[in-house]
Amino acid sequence: xxxxxxxxxxxxxxxxxxxxxxxxxxxxxxxxxxxxxxxxxxxxxxxxxxxxxxxxxxxxxxxxxxxxxxxxxxxxxxxxxxxxxxxxxxxxxxxxxxxxxxxxxxxxxxxxxxxxxxxxxxxxxxxxxxxxxxxxxxxxxxxxxxxxxxxxxxxxxxxxxxxxxxxxxxxxxxxxxxxxxxxxxxxxxxxxxxxxxxxxxxxxxxxxxxxxxxxxxxxxxxxxxxxx
Numbered sequence: 094x095x096x097x098x099x100x101x102x103x104x105x106x107x108x109x110x111x112x113x114x115x116x117x118x119x120x121x122x123x124x125x126x127x128x129x130x131x132x133x134x135x136x137x138x139x140x141x142x143x144x145x146x147x148x149x150x151x152x153x154x155x156x157x158x159x160x161x162x163x164x165x166x167x168x169x170x171x172x173x174x175x176x177x178x179x180x181x182x183x184x185x186x187x188x189x190x191x192x193x194x195x196x197x198x199x200x201x202x203x204x205x206x207x208x209x210x211x212x213x214x215x216x217x218x219x220x221x222x223x224x225x226x227x228x229x230x231x232x233x234x235x236x237x238x239x240x241x242x243x244x245x246x247x248x249x250x251x252x253x254x255x256x257x258x259x260x261x262x263x264x265x266x267x268x269x270x271x272x273x274x275x276x277x278x279x280x281x282x283x284x285x286x287x288x289x290x291x292x293x294x295x296x297x298x299x300x301x302x303x304x305x306x307x308x309x310x311x312x313x314x315x316x317x318x319x320x321x
Contacts, residue, residue, distance in 0.1 A: 095144060096144050096145075096146060097144060097145050097146070098146045098147075098148065099145070099146070099147045099148065100147075100148045100150060101147060101148070101149050101150070102149070102150055102152070103138065103149035103150060103151050104151060105151055105154065105158060105159075105160055105161070108138070108151070108160070108161055108163065109161050109163070111138070111149060112138075112163035112165075112166040112167065113166055115140045115166070115167075116166040116167065118142070119142060120140040120141065120142040120147075121140065121141045121142065122138075122139075122140055122163070122166075122167035122169055122170055123139035123140060123141050123146065124138075124139050124173055125137070125138055125139075125170060125173035125174065125177055126139070127176075127177045127180070127181045127183065127205070129181060129205055129206050129208075130152075130153065131216055131219075132152065132153035133152070133154050133155045133156075134153070134154040134181050134182075134183055135150060135151065135152050135153065135154070136150070136151040136154060136160065136177070136183070137149070137150045137151075138150075138151075138163070154183055156182065157184065158183075158184065159184050159185075159186050160183055160184065160185045160186070161185075161186060161187055162174055162185055162186060162187040162188045162189065164187070164188055164189035164190070165187070165189065168189055168190075171188050171189055171190040171191075174188045175190075175191065175192045175196035176196060176197070178194065178196070179192075179194055179195075179196045179197045179199060179203075180197065180199070180203065180204060180205040181203060181205050181206060182202070182203035182206055247266075251263065274304070278300070278304075281296075281300055282297075
């Protein structure tokens, strides 16, 4: 007999209805698996029928979130629910056989949520990097609109100029832009001198890719304006 496995998302609110549905359809309750993640506790409810094992995942359960018991449908779940409460601190309400936090004799409360100082430092560092990246992207997005407005205003001025004079102004602007880009490139290369060769190569590749994207964007905008 072949065993097939599926993973499907689930919400806390949808858990009671799912349990009732599985009971009515003759599914067998297998287990509840809890996993401590950076976003909270993931709960995976597994049911089996006719060689099919379906795992329903509730992601990121936070401290204080009430999770309803499924022991009204599957009494055997009381073991897993008491365990999840004692080891992970998940607030499961309505357990048919509730040990009230004494299912395990633990020396420390919610032991499966404890992380090492190294893990904590790594998570905090990752959170800071993510926050800095989001702030940088937000700042870049905020700066793009004024630049676009300035470009539009300049194009409006050029449109009213003598064609020959407008061409000279455009050429001067392009020369200035190239000069600024070259200066930035030189500054970046100067910084890369002290980097590890492998890291420097990666940074250079990223800068070249960005330059290519910027050029493609500029070319597309220029082509669009010519077609107007």
